[in-house]
Amino acid sequence: MNYLDFEKPLAEIEGKANELRALAKTSEGMDVEKEAAALDAKAGQMLKDLYGGLTAWRKCQVARHPDRPHCKSYIEALFTEYTPLAGDRNFADDHAVMGGMARLGDRPVMVIGHEKGHDTKTRIERNFGMARPEGYRKAIRLLDLADRFNLPVVTLVDTPGAYPGKGAEERGQSEAIARSTEKSLQIGVPVVSVVIGEGGSGGAVAFATANRVAMLEHSIYSVISPEGCASILWKDAEKMREAAEALRLTAQDLKQLGVVDRIIKEPLGGAQRDRAATIKAVGEALESMIGELADKSRAALIKDRRKKFLDMGRKGLAA
Amino acid sequence: MNWITNYVRPTINSIFSRREMPENLWSKCPECGTMLFHRELTDNLNVCTNCDHHLGITPRERFRALFDGGAFSEVKVPEPVLDPLHFRDQKKYPDRLRAAQKTTGEAEAMLVGAGEIGRTPVVVAAQDFSFMGGSMGMYVGNAIIAAAEKAVEMKRPLILFSAAGGARMQEGILSLMQMPRTTVAVQMLKEAGLPYIVVLTHPTTGGVTASYAMLGDVHIAEPNALICFAGPRVIEQTIREKLPEGFQRAEYLLDHGMLDRVTHRKHLRDELITITRMLMGLPPAVRGDLPPPEEGPDARPQSEAAAQQALTPDPAAPKAPEKPAKDTPKP
Numbered sequence: 001m002n003y004l005d006f007e008k009p010l011a012e013i014e015g016k017a018n019e020l021r022a023l024a025k026t027s028e029g030m031d032v033e034k035e036a037a038a039l040d041a042k043a044g045q046m047l048k049d050l051y052g053g054l055t056a057w058r059k060c061q062v063a064r065h066p067d068r069p070h071c072k073s074y075i076e077a078l079f080t081e082y083t084p085l086a087g088d089r090n091f092a093d094d095h096a097v098m099g100g101m102a103r104l105g106d107r108p109v110m111v112i113g114h115e116k117g118h119d120t121k122t123r124i125e126r127n128f129g130m131a132r133p134e135g136y137r138k139a140i141r142l143l144d145l146a147d148r149f150n151l152p153v154v155t156l157v158d159t160p161g162a163y164p165g166k167g168a169e170e171r172g173q174s175e176a177i178a179r180s181t182e183k184s185l186q187i188g189v190p191v192v193s194v195v196i197g198e199g200g201s202g203g204a205v206a207f208a209t210a211n212r213v214a215m216l217e218h219s220i221y222s223v224i225s226p227e228g229c230a231s232i233l234w235k236d237a238e239k240m241r242e243a244a245e246a247l248r249l250t251a252q253d254l255k256q257l258g259v260v261d262r263i264i265k266e267p268l269g270g271a272q273r274d275r276a277a278t279i280k281a282v283g284e285a286l287e288s289m290i291g292e293l294a295d296k297s298r299a300a301l302i303k304d305r306r307k308k309f310l311d312m313g314r315k316g317l318a319a
Numbered sequence: 320m321n322w323i324t325n326y327v328r329p330t331i332n333s334i335f336s337r338r339e340m341p342e343n344l345w346s347k348c349p350e351c352g353t354m355l356f357h358r359e360l361t362d363n364l365n366v367c368t369n370c371d372h373h374l375g376i377t378p379r380e381r382f383r384a385l386f387d388g389g390a391f392s393e394v395k396v397p398e399p400v401l402d403p404l405h406f407r408d409q410k411k412y413p414d415r416l417r418a419a420q421k422t423t424g425e426a427e428a429m430l431v432g433a434g435e436i437g438r439t440p441v442v443v444a445a446q447d448f449s450f451m452g453g454s455m456g457m458y459v460g461n462a463i464i465a466a467a468e469k470a471v472e473m474k475r476p477l478i479l480f481s482a483a484g485g486a487r488m489q490e491g492i493l494s495l496m497q498m499p500r501t502t503v504a505v506q507m508l509k510e511a512g513l514p515y516i517v518v519l520t521h522p523t524t525g526g527v528t529a530s531y532a533m534l535g536d537v538h539i540a541e542p543n544a545l546i547c548f549a550g551p552r553v554i555e556q557t558i559r560e561k562l563p564e565g566f567q568r569a570e571y572l573l574d575h576g577m578l579d580r581v582t583h584r585k586h587l588r589d590e591l592i593t594i595t596r597m598l599m600g601l602p603p604a605v606r607g608d609l610p611p612p613e614e615g616p617d618a619r620p621q622s623e624a625a626a627q628q629a630l631t632p633d634p635a636a637p638k639a640p641e642k643p644a645k646d647t648p649k650p
Contacts, residue, residue, distance in 0.1 A: 162529075162548065162549070164548070164549030164553045165554060165557060166554060166558060166562065166566070168549075169548060169549065169566075170575050172533075172575070172576070172577050173529070173548040173549070174528035174529040174532070174533050174547070175529075175533040177529035177530075177548065178502070178528075178530050178531075178532075178534050179533075179534070181529075182502050182505070182506070182534060184499075185499060185503060185506060186506070201486075201526070202495070202498065202529045202548065205495055205496075205499065205526075209499045209502075221492060222491065222492060222495070223488060223490075223491055223494050223495040224486075224488055229488050233488060234408055234409060242408070246404070246406050246408060246491075247404075247406075247488070247491045247492075248404045248491045248492065249491065249492065257403070257404075257493065259492050259493070259496060306503045306506075309496060309499040309503055310464070310500060310503055312493065312500065
């Protein structure tokens with residue numbers, strides 16, 4: 001279990017409880033259950049307190065937690081017959097973006113998402129979830145395919161941002177992102193999106209241009225990372241706490257701003273503490289969002305999506 | 320205490336300081352360091368007379384040089400909610416906005432005008448880098464949508480000059496949402512079968528490049544303009560190596576297939592006329608500086624025309640097919 005810095009006191013208590021139990025196992029006849037249970041209760045209360053009022057910066061930390069379920073975990077658990085499709089037919093296959101056909105329940109859908117990887121090897125392979133132009137062009141290809149064969153599109157957003165690299169720029173990172181947003185707005189099938197971790201700026205927006213956008217309770221979605229914002233506006237990257245607060249990047253703020261449609265509740269202590277329950281909740285949200293759109297005509301879906309984005313920002317946060 | 324220090328010296332100082340050369344008469348070319356006389360620089364469209372370096376130019380100056388006789392009518396942009404996030408860094412966002420309005424004399428970072436260039440009716444939108452880095456917030460989004468709607472209504476091409484550091488952080492996620500919003504605006508033009516020409520000027524970066532600036536039918540850039548998604552500094556920090564000279568500059572992008580042309584500012588007007596006329600099926604244009612059109616709302620004084628245009632439907636729009644008739648040279 002990986003603990004975040006603000007979870008240190010919690011780590012201590014849970015560690016003590018585990019130690020006690022381990023000790024009891026080795027020495028016969030020692031009854032520690034009572035003390036351990038007391039520690040558990042204390043830890044439970046602390047968890048409730050910590051996660052009851054997470055600051056924006058802490059939410060960023062939870063959203064980036066390495067043990068959170070990632071795109072691959074959702075695809076494996078929620079979909080059947082997942083058939084990955086690769087390549088942009090131009091240059092390469094980007095492993096930071098995974099996608100393909102699959103069934104959600106009985107319904108065939110196209111699923112596309114950013115995958116960050118879960119250990120050093122896979123993180124490097126997935127480029128930490130930072131897509132290159134090939135990733136966006138692969139997405140365009142899959143969106144187009146979904147459109148022609150009437151497959152609803154499910155996107156899972158989890159990226160620190162599009163990859164800021166030399167090759168990525170040479171091959172037209174901005175053009176690829178612009179075209180993928182354009183494609184998302186053009187297709188006549190339902191598009192539903194869930195921000196499962198980090199929704200990092202331009203790298204995320206193309207995938208989140210959907211008829212319905214949901215966010216996990218402790219996920220974030222922002223125009224710039226708090227560190228980046230702090231270094232530009234505060235001239236000090238260490239001011240990320242203030243920047244996170246000012247940017248209003250939490251699911252709760254975005255719901256109020258009308259940018260996201262629903263918030264999917266996470267288990268107490270965040271998605272990383274009960275991955276299965278989180279995945280299940282996301283699955284239910286996906287079913288329900290696709291259900292809401294299933295009867296709409298192609299024209300209505302396109303029109304709704306456009307209107308949704310044209311109307312965005314008409315209301316601000318209440319003072 | 321002493322009348323010499325308290326009165327005489329300040330008076331003498333003020334006389335001498337008045338004689339000092341006013342600072343706004345000369346400016347220095349950031350590229351070659353040549354001192355450039357202001358009027359000369361303005362006459363040369365803010366391009367260095369020595370090294371051809373393209374300095375920044377405000378939308379109003381650009382419009383003055385672009386439209387026939389400098390006449391255009393300003394297209395009204397709907398005002399968005401002010402400071403939707405109550406954003407505050409070291410300064411409050413509304414204070415930053417007011418400061419930018421004071422220094423630039425503009426309401427926001429984009430100006431939209433309708434008028435004629437070489438007797439070709441067009442709608443033009445230009446981003447103002449001097450206004451908070453030209454950053455794309457809700458106003459810029461609204462301006463692009465207003466420009467597209469105007470172009471569709473009047474059946475005219477839209478020419479857009481981009482210049483921005485990216486999205487406006489102070490509007491948080493709502494600035495990011497301008498990427499899909501402006502993309503919808505571009506789609507309106509495409510569906511109406513109207514040309515959308517993008518002129519990328521220095522600098523065009525971030526979310527702006529990754530949305531409307533890269534979705535044009537024709538992409539033209541000014542020489543040496545920085546055009547990128549991630550800025551060179553961010554890339555150098557990420558990959559920990561020095562980037563080659565000219566990386567992400569207009570000529571580099573042209574080589575990598577992202578642009579159609581790189582065009583000197585002094586040729587831009589003629590080129591835009593040529594392109595839009597061909598795409599609109601109009602006969603070749605009459606060259607040269609043209610006086611403002613004699614009739615039509617575009618010729619009226621700017622602010623008045625803008626106010627009236629918002630209220631009354633534009634009488635010029637239905638007349639559009641007749642326009643070519645006016646293209647015969649006038650004595």
